[in-house]
Amino acid sequence: MDDKSNQGLPSHTCSGEPPAGTKGNSSSPVDVKVNGKTGKKKKNKHRQRTACQKITDSVCSSVTVEDQSSTLQQRSKQTKKRCARSKQEKSAQQTSDRSTRDQSTQTESPQSVQTQTETPSDQGIDSPATESKSTQTRQTSFTLHQAYWGKSPTDDGAVDEQAPQSNSTSNQLTVISWNIDGLDLENVYSRSKGLLSHLGKYRADVVLLQELIPPYLNLLQSIMKDYEFVLGNQEGYFTGILLRKGRVQFLESNIVKYPTTEMDRNLLIANVSFLGRPLCIMTSHLESCKANSQERLNQLRRVWKWTKEAPLDHTVIFGGDTNLRDWEVKKLGGLPNGIFDVWEMLGEPEESRYTWDTSINDNKEIPNSIRLRFDRLFLRPAAEGAQVQPETMALIGLEKLKCDYFISDHWGILCTFLYGSA
Numbered sequence: 001m002d003d004k005s006n007q008g009l010p011s012h013t014c015s016g017e018p019p020a021g022t023k024g025n026s027s028s029p030v031d032v033k034v035n036g037k038t039g040k041k042k043k044n045k046h047r048q049r050t051a052c053q054k055i056t057d058s059v060c061s062s063v064t065v066e067d068q069s070s071t072l073q074q075r076s077k078q079t080k081k082r083c084a085r086s087k088q089e090k091s092a093q094q095t096s097d098r099s100t101r102d103q104s105t106q107t108e109s110p111q112s113v114q115t116q117t118e119t120p121s122d123q124g125i126d127s128p129a130t131e132s133k134s135t136q137t138r139q140t141s142f143t144l145h146q147a148y149w150g151k152s153p154t155d156d157g158a159v160d161e162q163a164p165q166s167n168s169t170s171n172q173l174t175v176i177s178w179n180i181d182g183l184d185l186e187n188v189y190s191r192s193k194g195l196l197s198h199l200g201k202y203r204a205d206v207v208l209l210q211e212l213i214p215p216y217l218n219l220l221q222s223i224m225k226d227y228e229f230v231l232g233n234q235e236g237y238f239t240g241i242l243l244r245k246g247r248v249q250f251l252e253s254n255i256v257k258y259p260t261t262e263m264d265r266n267l268l269i270a271n272v273s274f275l276g277r278p279l280c281i282m283t284s285h286l287e288s289c290k291a292n293s294q295e296r297l298n299q300l301r302r303v304w305k306w307t308k309e310a311p312l313d314h315t316v317i318f319g320g321d322t323n324l325r326d327w328e329v330k331k332l333g334g335l336p337n338g339i340f341d342v343w344e345m346l347g348e349p350e351e352s353r354y355t356w357d358t359s360i361n362d363n364k365e366i367p368n369s370i371r372l373r374f375d376r377l378f379l380r381p382a383a384e385g386a387q388v389q390p391e392t393m394a395l396i397g398l399e400k401l402k403c404d405y406f407i408s409d410h411w412g413i414l415c416t417f418l419y420g421s422a
Contacts, residue, residue, distance in 0.1 A: 147193045148200035148223050171419040173274055173388070176202060177319030177375055178397070178412035179210040179285065183237055184363065190403040192219060198396055198407070199224065202414060205274065207242035208283040208319040232268035232283075239283050239320065241270045249273040256306060258299045263287055267303055271314070277386055277419065280310045282318040289323075296323055297332060304336050307380050315388045316380035317417070321410065323374050335378070342377040342390045342415060352393045355411045360398075363409040375413055391416045 180195055199207060199220075207227070214235065221229060224242065230253045232239040243250050249272060256267040267284045284303060287296040303318060310316045335341060343352065359369035381387055395411040 144193055144196060144219070145223055148196040150200055170275065172391070173206070173279075173417040173419065174202065174204040175206045175208065175317060175319060175377070175415045175417065176204040176396070176412055177208040177210075177283070177377060177415075179321040179375065179408060179410040180212065180216070181363070181408040181410065182211045182213040182216045184409070186363070187401070187403040187405045190401050191405060191407050192216065194397070194401050194407040196220075196223060198412065202396070203244065204414070205244045205247045206272075206281055206317075207240075208281070209240045209242065210283065210285040210321045211237050212240050213237050230268065230270045232266055233264070236264055238264075239266075239268050239285055241268060241281055241283055243270070243272060243281075247274070248279075256302060258287075258295075258302065260295060260298065261287060262292075262295070265299065267299075267306060269306065275419075278311065278314045278382075280314045280316040282307065282316065283320040284318075285321045286323050290325075293325075293328060297328055300324070300328075300332070303378075304339060307339055307378065308336060310380065312383040313385050315382045315386075316378075317388075318378040319376070319413065319415075321374055322376045324376065325372070338380055340379045340381075342379050343373070343393060345379070345390050346393050349393065352395050352413070355395065355413060356409065357411070361406050361409055361411070363406050375410055377413060377415055379417075386419045388417045388419055391418045 176199070178195075184191075203226075212231075217229070217231070217234075217240065220242075226245050227242040228245060228248075228250050230241040230243065230250065232255055241253075251271045251273060253271070254269040256269065258265050258267070265285055265287055267282060270281045272279050272281060282303065284299070286299045286303075300322065307316050307318060329335065343349070353373055354371040355375035356370070356372045358364065358366040359371060377390075377393075379388065379390065393413065393415045396414050397407040397410075397412045400406055
C-alpha cells in the first residue's frame with residue numbers, strides 16, 4: 001500500500017494482510033502503516049490524554065450524576081407544591097411573581113435550585129423547562145446502568161443491581177475475549193452502552209478485555225460490581241481479566257513483561273478456582289502491525305512457554321488480541337504439543353473465523369476489505385483431574401449501533417467450555 005492509501009487511517013489501527021478475496025502470502029501482504037502503537041510515547045500519551053478527557057466528559061460523568069439529579073428532582077417536586085400554595089394565598093401578587101419567575105428561569109442552575117428549595121418562593125422551579133432538564137439528566141444517568149443490569153428504574157430513580165441467576169450449568173465455563181478499542185474517540189457513550197449491554201446479557205464467568213483505558217475501566221468498575229477486576233496496568237492502554245463473583249474465586253495474578261516490546265505490551269495471568277477446580281487464565285495484546293512480526297512471534301513464544309509451564313493440574317485458557325496471521329504460526333512450526341487452538345478444536349466454523357473484518361465493520365476507514373483472525377483462544381488441558389472441552393464459539397458485537405458505529409473494530413468472542421470427568 002502506498003503512502004496515499006495510508007492517509008486518513010486511524011492512528012491506532014493496522015492490518016498488514018491482503019484484501020478479502022485475494023490470496024496473500026508471507027512475502028507480500030498489504031502493509032498498512034500506523035503510528036499510534038509504534039512506541040512513540042509522545043504521540044501515545046497525547047492521544048491517551050485526549051481519549052481519557054473525552055470519555056470522562058461524555059461517559060463517566062453520567063454515572064456519578066445520578067444521585068445529584070435524583071435529589072434535585074425531589075426538591076423540585078417539594079418546591080412545586082409550596083409554590084402552588086403560595087399562588088393561592090398571594091393571588092394579588094401574581095404579576096410581580098411572574099416577573100420574578102422569568103428572571104429566575106434565565107439564570108437557573110443546580111445551586112439556585114437548592115437555594116430556592118430552602119427558601120420557598122414561586123421563582124420558576126416548577127417551570128416545564130426545569131422539569132424536562134431534570135428528567136433528561138436522570139434518564140441519561142440511568143441508561144448505562146440499565147444497559148448492563150437490564151432493569152427498569154425504581155420510583156426513586158435507583159437501579160436494582162441484583163445480578164440475575166447464571167444461565168450456565170454447574171460444569172459449564174463461559175469466556176468472553178474482546179478488544180474493545182478503548183483508544184477510539186468516536187461515539188464513546190453509545191459504544192460503552194453497547195458493550196455493557198453485551199457483558200450484562202451473557203454474564204460470562206471470565207471476561208478478557210484488551211485496549212482498556214482508565215476512564216473505561218472506571219466506568220466498568222462502577223457498574224459491573226458483580227465482577228472482580230485483575231489488571232495488566234492502570235495507565236495508557238492495557239488488558240484486564242474480569243472474574244464473576246460467586247462463580248470464579250481469584251487466587252493470585254502475575255504480569256509477565258515482554259522485554260523488547262515498543263508498545264508496552266505484557267502477558268496477564270490469573271490463577272483462579274472455578275467451582276473448586278484449579279484454572280489458569282491468561283490474556284495479552286500482542287504487538288501490532290505487520291512490520292512488528294518478529295516481536296509478535298517473540299511474545300507468542302513467551303505465551304506458549306508460560307502456558308506449558310503452568311501446574312499440571314491446572315487447565316490453562318488463553319484469550320486475547322494476538323494480531324497473528326496464519327503464516328506466522330506456521331513459521332514457528334505450528335502450536336506446541338499439548339496446546340490447542342479452540343477454533344480449530346471446534347472444526348474451524350466459518351461463521352466465527354474472522355474477528356477483524358473490514359468488509360462488514362466500517363469503524364475504521366480502511367480502503368480495502370480485510371478479514372483476519374486476530375483474536376484467538378488457546379487451551380492447554382490439565383494433565384490430571386477434570387478435563388475441559390470447548391462446546392461452542394460465537395462472535396458478538398456484530399450489530400451496528402444507532403450511532404452508525406459498532407462497539408469495537410473487533411468482534412468479541414463468546415466461548416463455552418464443559419468440564420468432564422478425568
